[in-house]
Amino acid sequence: MSIKRRDFLKAAxxxxxxxxxxxxxxxxxNLEVPPNAVGMLYDATLCIGCKxxxxxxxxxxxxxxxxxDVSPIWDTPMDTSGKTKxxxxxxxxxxxxxxxxxxxxxxxxxxxxxxxxxxxxISVCPVTAMRKDPDTGVVTYHEEACIGCRYCVWACPYxxxxxxxxxxxxxxxxxxxxxxxxxxxxLPACVDRCPTGASLFGTREEMLEEAHRRLALExxxxxxxxxxxxxxxxxxxxxxxxxxxxxxxxxxxxGTQVMVLAGVPFGKLDLPEIAERSFASVSETIQHTVYxxxxxxxxxxxxxxxxxxxxxxxxxxx
Amino acid sequence: MKRQRPATEPMGxxxxxxxxxxLSLLVLIAVGLLLFRFVYGLGAxxxxxxxxxxxxxxxxxxxxxxxxxxxxxxxxxxxxxANNREFHTLLRPALIGSTFAYTLANLAxxxxxxxxxxxxxxxxxxxxxxNSVMFEIAICMFLYMIVLWxxxxxxxxxxxxxxxxxxxxxxxxxxxxxxxxxLPTMHQSGLGALIVVAGEKISPxxxxxxxxxxxxxxxxxxxxxxxxxxGALTVLGLGRRLELHLYRRxxxxxxxxxxxxxxxxxxxxxxxxxxxxxxxxPVQGVMFCIENMLFLLPLLIxxxxxxxxxxxxxxxxxxxxxxxxxxxxxxxxIIGYTPSAGYVYFPSVIEILVxxxxxxxxxxxxxxxxxxxxxxxxxxxxIAPGSAxxxxxxxxxx
Numbered sequence: 001m002s003i004k005r006r007d008f009l010k011a012a013x014x015x016x017x018x019x020x021x022x023x024x025x026x027x028x029x030n031l032e033v034p035p036n037a038v039g040m041l042y043d044a045t046l047c048i049g050c051k052x053x054x055x056x057x058x059x060x061x062x063x064x065x066x067x068x069d070v071s072p073i074w075d076t077p078m079d080t081s082g083k084t085k086x087x088x089x090x091x092x093x094x095x096x097x098x099x100x101x102x103x104x105x106x107x108x109x110x111x112x113x114x115x116x117x118x119x120x121x122i123s124v125c126p127v128t129a130m131r132k133d134p135d136t137g138v139v140t141y142h143e144e145a146c147i148g149c150r151y152c153v154w155a156c157p158y159x160x161x162x163x164x165x166x167x168x169x170x171x172x173x174x175x176x177x178x179x180x181x182x183x184x185x186x187l188p189a190c191v192d193r194c195p196t197g198a199s200l201f202g203t204r205e206e207m208l209e210e211a212h213r214r215l216a217l218e219x220x221x222x223x224x225x226x227x228x229x230x231x232x233x234x235x236x237x238x239x240x241x242x243x244x245x246x247x248x249x250x251x252x253x254x255g256t257q258v259m260v261l262a263g264v265p266f267g268k269l270d271l272p273e274i275a276e277r278s279f280a281s282v283s284e285t286i287q288h289t290v291y292x293x294x295x296x297x298x299x300x301x302x303x304x305x306x307x308x309x310x311x312x313x314x315x316x317x318x
Numbered sequence: 319m320k321r322q323r324p325a326t327e328p329m330g331x332x333x334x335x336x337x338x339x340x341l342s343l344l345v346l347i348a349v350g351l352l353l354f355r356f357v358y359g360l361g362a363x364x365x366x367x368x369x370x371x372x373x374x375x376x377x378x379x380x381x382x383x384x385x386x387x388x389x390x391x392x393x394x395x396x397x398x399x400a401n402n403r404e405f406h407t408l409l410r411p412a413l414i415g416s417t418f419a420y421t422l423a424n425l426a427x428x429x430x431x432x433x434x435x436x437x438x439x440x441x442x443x444x445x446x447x448x449n450s451v452m453f454e455i456a457i458c459m460f461l462y463m464i465v466l467w468x469x470x471x472x473x474x475x476x477x478x479x480x481x482x483x484x485x486x487x488x489x490x491x492x493x494x495x496x497x498x499x500x501l502p503t504m505h506q507s508g509l510g511a512l513i514v515v516a517g518e519k520i521s522p523x524x525x526x527x528x529x530x531x532x533x534x535x536x537x538x539x540x541x542x543x544x545x546x547x548x549g550a551l552t553v554l555g556l557g558r559r560l561e562l563h564l565y566r567r568x569x570x571x572x573x574x575x576x577x578x579x580x581x582x583x584x585x586x587x588x589x590x591x592x593x594x595x596x597x598x599x600p601v602q603g604v605m606f607c608i609e610n611m612l613f614l615l616p617l618l619i620x621x622x623x624x625x626x627x628x629x630x631x632x633x634x635x636x637x638x639x640x641x642x643x644x645x646x647x648x649x650x651x652i653i654g655y656t657p658s659a660g661y662v663y664f665p666s667v668i669e670i671l672v673x674x675x676x677x678x679x680x681x682x683x684x685x686x687x688x689x690x691x692x693x694x695x696x697x698x699x700x701i702a703p704g705s706a707x708x709x710x711x712x713x714x715x716x
Contacts, residue, residue, distance in 0.1 A: 146433055280449070308496055
């Protein structure tokens, strides 16, 4: 009995260890920023909450209005959803007197897909319905392949992809950086509509530079803020606010192509502090350590076939 | 070579007993509600939302049901790999249970995906994403379901008297057996590894690189437990004789897997210094404690020779362990999950009734098959078919 038990344990433990151990193999590093990565910089301190970007987004993407009001007068979604790809939300505290202040203040925040450098949604999708443009880095959704498992909804660290639960034959909805407009050489609709330059479009590198330039400014000084893009002549002068000294999206989860500046801590704006190593790389490291070239499963299969064949010949089938 | 097949025979007896009719009714209700789900969609049928895109169906009907289906997996390892044949009489009933469980889990996956008409996309080579844990799970679970069906060929051959096919079948049996061990090993760990990519959205009480290993080990534990559980149910519900000596030895084997599970579980928590998570969120803390008490208590029972010998305590342990694995899965996927602010989830009546209906399919199907197909060994004590077992239940059969 004891020998048999040992055999069983050996088989059970080594078998499961082969297939399930997060082994010490070389880790899959974060993905690199694509060569011509587009970028967006959202400066919450410039945002006046006019929601022109939301209107622009709905028009450009042919999305219907959505009302959370009793009397539907405006487009008032509560969150990004099956019918809303972009939303302005507001953080308030106490008396909410001063803009971009954490206590007794408020801040707007624009939420949509961050276009991660190393996106979780792409890593998890069993049918490759989420794809990242190898050149621009835009993350797009392809409904023709999607089976609706909602793993992307579940796994996204920013809670961005949304399933349309109102549609019996629904699909995933998320911001695709107005990829169709980019193809025509146009700006993403939200950037195009933004009157204050809170949403800015360029390469990721340019946006990162501009963000650091702003962080280096002295609060109280004035700065000539660009609108739409860095080289657009239509600029405006404004007083430099107290920025939180961090570019959100520079490193979070391996970096994002949409980056955010704000006057209140990012955690208050639903932008969680995320480690630099992407969750996709952690998950894929485990997956590929276990399944590398299918060697371990095939070896296990071969071993089991050998043993079971011998045992069946020796001892009968049941 | 001398055939060592133990004689099994259909139990016979009346199919349409009162519990059978009642459970069939539950199945019918579920079928009706599923029609509703397919016509009106997930949003209408469930309380799922974009904060909790996965709910009862994913956790109970896919994750837990598949883990409950590990009885055949565990017995295959014991019998064909460790070459320990003493449990042979348990194999066929376990196979029936596992086949139902996996068939239902695959069905539940189809019910739960929002674009079910598109399900074949997962089989198209140009869509394959080898990085996706979900891909691995979907393929392995589907293939394993087919393997289980193939493992059920012998009773069908016997039932219809096609004995001449036994020989060729036994020639390839070793392939079926090996696949039937590799596939669950892969996807049961995958079902846990699924949560790794959600990163900090899952409480550190469950978010660990070892979660795949833990899910696999706990699925093996549940496999042991479900064999005990099913055994006890056939004693209670079908008036079968209790083979306590077998279950006792099964418990003796299973406790080592259970003990290793708990060692890895707590070593990992200690290493990551994650136990503080119990204090941070009261609901998660309480659920964590319930989960681990349900694992620990049976271990204590199984370690004690006298307690292990008690049929009632053994049955109680089995129930605890099935629940423990279930709670672990609920915790890792729902309780430990932090959605974006403002979302709450509790399953809808439809979700619950569909889940109940799917479980009822298993009981109804099991009962029907053991009465009509040669699954169980011939009974040694005659008890009138369909008659109620003695009130004292388990112990009186010992």
